[in-house]
Amino acid sequence: MKTLKDVALKAGVSIATVSRVLGGEYPVSATTKQRVLDAIGVLDYHPNGVARSLRSAKTHTLGVLVPDLANPYFMQLVRAIENTVNDLGYHLLVASSNESADLERDLLRIFLEKRLDGVVMAPVSLDGSDVFSSFISGTVPVVFVDRIIGGLLVDSVREEGRRSSQKLTNYLIDQGHSQIAIINRHGATSTANEREQGFRDAMLSAGIGIQKEYVVVGEYDQETGYRAGKRFLSMGKKTPTAVFCTNNLITLGLLQAVYEVGGHVPNDLSVVSFGDPFTADFISPKMTIVVQNPVQVGSQAARVLLRRLEGTDTQERPEEIILPTSIRLGESVQRINI
Amino acid sequence: MKTLKDVALKAGVSIATVSRVLGGEYPVSATTKQRVLDAIGVLDYHPNGVARSLRSAKTHTLGVLVPDLANPYFMQLVRAIENTVNDLGYHLLVASSNESADLERDLLRIFLEKRLDGVVMAPVSLDGSDVFSSFISGTVPVVFVDRIIGGLLVDSVREEGRRSSQKLTNYLIDQGHSQIAIINRHGATSTANEREQGFRDAMLSAGIGIQKEYVVVGEYDQETGYRAGKRFLSMGKKTPTAVFCTNNLITLGLLQAVYEVGGHVPNDLSVVSFGDPFTADFISPKMTIVVQNPVQVGSQAARVLLRRLEGTDTQERPEEIILPTSIRLGESVQRINI
DNA sequence: AGATATTTAGAAAACGTTTTCTAAGGAAGG
DNA sequence: CCTTCCTTAGAAAACGTTTTCTAAATATCT
Numbered sequence: 001m002k003t004l005k006d007v008a009l010k011a012g013v014s015i016a017t018v019s020r021v022l023g024g025e026y027p028v029s030a031t032t033k034q035r036v037l038d039a040i041g042v043l044d045y046h047p048n049g050v051a052r053s054l055r056s057a058k059t060h061t062l063g064v065l066v067p068d069l070a071n072p073y074f075m076q077l078v079r080a081i082e083n084t085v086n087d088l089g090y091h092l093l094v095a096s097s098n099e100s101a102d103l104e105r106d107l108l109r110i111f112l113e114k115r116l117d118g119v120v121m122a123p124v125s126l127d128g129s130d131v132f133s134s135f136i137s138g139t140v141p142v143v144f145v146d147r148i149i150g151g152l153l154v155d156s157v158r159e160e161g162r163r164s165s166q167k168l169t170n171y172l173i174d175q176g177h178s179q180i181a182i183i184n185r186h187g188a189t190s191t192a193n194e195r196e197q198g199f200r201d202a203m204l205s206a207g208i209g210i211q212k213e214y215v216v217v218g219e220y221d222q223e224t225g226y227r228a229g230k231r232f233l234s235m236g237k238k239t240p241t242a243v244f245c246t247n248n249l250i251t252l253g254l255l256q257a258v259y260e261v262g263g264h265v266p267n268d269l270s271v272v273s274f275g276d277p278f279t280a281d282f283i284s285p286k287m288t289i290v291v292q293n294p295v296q297v298g299s300q301a302a303r304v305l306l307r308r309l310e311g312t313d314t315q316e317r318p319e320e321i322i323l324p325t326s327i328r329l330g331e332s333v334q335r336i337n338i
Numbered sequence: 339m340k341t342l343k344d345v346a347l348k349a350g351v352s353i354a355t356v357s358r359v360l361g362g363e364y365p366v367s368a369t370t371k372q373r374v375l376d377a378i379g380v381l382d383y384h385p386n387g388v389a390r391s392l393r394s395a396k397t398h399t400l401g402v403l404v405p406d407l408a409n410p411y412f413m414q415l416v417r418a419i420e421n422t423v424n425d426l427g428y429h430l431l432v433a434s435s436n437e438s439a440d441l442e443r444d445l446l447r448i449f450l451e452k453r454l455d456g457v458v459m460a461p462v463s464l465d466g467s468d469v470f471s472s473f474i475s476g477t478v479p480v481v482f483v484d485r486i487i488g489g490l491l492v493d494s495v496r497e498e499g500r501r502s503s504q505k506l507t508n509y510l511i512d513q514g515h516s517q518i519a520i521i522n523r524h525g526a527t528s529t530a531n532e533r534e535q536g537f538r539d540a541m542l543s544a545g546i547g548i549q550k551e552y553v554v555v556g557e558y559d560q561e562t563g564y565r566a567g568k569r570f571l572s573m574g575k576k577t578p579t580a581v582f583c584t585n586n587l588i589t590l591g592l593l594q595a596v597y598e599v600g601g602h603v604p605n606d607l608s609v610v611s612f613g614d615p616f617t618a619d620f621i622s623p624k625m626t627i628v629v630q631n632p633v634q635v636g637s638q639a640a641r642v643l644l645r646r647l648e649g650t651d652t653q654e655r656p657e658e659i660i661l662p663t664s665i666r667l668g669e670s671v672q673r674i675n676i
Numbered sequence: 677a678g679a680t681a682t683t684t685a686g687a688a689a690a691c692g693t694t695t696t697c698t699a700a701g702g703a704a705g706g
Numbered sequence: 707c708c709t710t711c712c713t714t715a716g717a718a719a720a721c722g723t724t725t726t727c728t729a730a731a732t733a734t735c736t
Binding site for chain 2 (some may be wrong): 033044046047048049050051053055059061069070072075076078079080086091093094095109110112113114115133134137252255256278279281282283284324
């Protein structure tokens with residue numbers, strides 16, 4: 001591959017001059033400029049971005065770390081980030097942690113070594129590991145999306161979870177349900193916690209006890225929803241009348257389980273869920289959901305990050321943006337006569 | 339951020355020695371090695387990957403260029419590529435061309451400047467532009483996925499399209515349909531072409547003429563399917579009895595249009611489609627589809643690319659892998675009595 | 677014990693840029 | 707016409723690595 005030196009030789013100037021023609025800041029006479037441009041064209045020269053990055057300490061690349069690329073929520077998120085940053089000449093290194101804290105740590109180390117200019121991530125870890133402190137001491141801006149890690153002073157953009165969970169549960173209760181199950185993620189992502197809290201808030205104030213068999217924990221994936229569904233359906237008389245799915249993939253799995261035994265939603269089982277617009281629109285029946293907005297989260301996060309990158313607000317306190325969510329009623333809940 | 343120099347100073351050795359400790363190839367005495375490792379730990383040193391890349395002419399980063407990140411097919415594809423290459427220490431720069439040839443060219447130029455080690459892309463352009471020749475002369479390995487560009491000697495991995503299209507159409511004909519519409523992408527992606535060809539093959543050998551109003555072209559998106567659906571449904575007696583959707587997003591849009599007017603599939607309209615497993619499984623009714631396999635395509639493409647990167651088969655002729663597809667019958671087609 | 681081989685470490689070049697510093701040549705001013 | 711200023715261009719340092727070349731110190735062999 002050709003270098004500045006080749007171009008300089010061809011054009012009969014110094015490499016400094018070629019660099020200046022490309023940079024455009026420094027004055028170069030019209031004639032030499034043309035000679036250089038001609039040489040560049042003839043040689044099919046393409047600047048070496050790696051060398052540039054080394055010299056300028058800027059890679060113009062942002063790291064995006066999501067737990068699961070196969071989740072439409074995160075796919076939409078990534079897309080929104082891309083759309084927002086592309087115009088300013090940034091590009092994305094995308095990786096997924098598969099909900100593993102170890103993998104997350106490894107990937108962050110890679111991000112650090114690749115000297116990415118900033119990071120948008122949905123954290124999996126429960127607490128700030130050593131890698132985070134490296135990021136912070138290295139002053140690489142990080143923005144958390146969807147989830148947060150308590151105790152870390154990091155910018156974050158997420159969606160309101162507890163109150164909307166509460167409202168969603170209340171809706172079920174209002175429709176006459178009391179045998180309500182919840183399928184959630186194990187462990188303690190902030191998101192999972194908030195959703196479960198909201199659920200408990202509602203049940204508590206309605207005076208309904210929460211039965212152990214009705215609380216299922218697993219992963220944010222279809223498998224978890226499918227298994228839980230199978231189990232619920234095999235409980236005979238004790239089968240819940242309604243299920244609260246805390247995640248779109250879990251919902252898909254649950255529906256699969258119901259349909260597989262010839263069941264019907266909502267006739268045999270009422271279902272409510274958290275859902276991104278993409279997934280939600282093509283599930284039948286139309287689901288009653290808390291409408292999530294990954295596009296908003298992504299573009300806001302990108303904007304926060306870009307502000308940190310361009311601006312000089314290094315010692316400013318972290319931004320914490322919590323987007324409001326709303327409930328959209330569908331046809332996935334049956335009214336029960338008490 | 340700390341450098342080799344800092345570590346060398348702290349450990350009382352030369353930077354060459356530190357580099358050797360990190361590299362692991364060159365023999366270093368146990369005592370100095372320990373001193374160096376201690377210094378690295380104390381200083382929280384993280385190697386500068388940019389400098390490494392400059393020196394070694396390897397970025398360990400692959401470019402992935404898809405037309406649309408919001409399409410579950412490509413999302414699955416990207417994920418499969420990531421899974422395949424991560425183990426070997428490669429990471430992905432992901433970008434989407436939004437089906438724009440101009441944007442595609444710009445992004446390829448960026449890839450070139452960032453000195454990515456290789457590229458996996460679903461090409462949008464119809465012919466090989468100048469950027470491609472830069473890639474080829476620069477010997478950056480490229481693998482096409484899903485689509486190809488005629489006349490370019492480039493590795494490719496895609497799915498069989500024409501014969502499966504023909505079979506899918508034949509199925510409709512066997513079920514008694516003759517008023518069959520097709521919704522396809524405009525222009526000439528190889529994929530769109532093949533699917534249309536297969537459709538025409540079937541219609542021709544069945545002796546059914548293809549009516550102009552039954553051939554709709556647009557984008558590979560929901561909007562296109564939705565609009566086409568609206569139009570079909572407003573044709574009264576001439577409304578087709580069956581529609582062949584060449585793409586999963588188009589299918590979603592079409593269904594939306596049908597449901598919106600209270601219609602039913604397949605009672606009011608039979609629908610068949612190309613579909614990725616993810617989307618297909620959660621559409622109701624269960625669709626009769628050509629099952630696409632983005633995961634296979636992605637991992638195969640990654641493997642081909644890795645082989646080019648590691649091996650020395652530079653002058654070998656391009657690989658052209660065409661994966662077989664199969665038809666999965668669902669409940670989206672109604673049998674018509676003739 | 678002397679000669680040779682082996683192990684370990686440092687100095688310096690190289691990767692391809694950007695940018696600072698220096699200087700040549702011409703324009704402007706007295 | 708001589709001095710001063712401005713414009714344009716080159717030389718060289720710097721960014722942080724890896725690697726080649728060289729050399730010192732130690733081990734091995736006769």
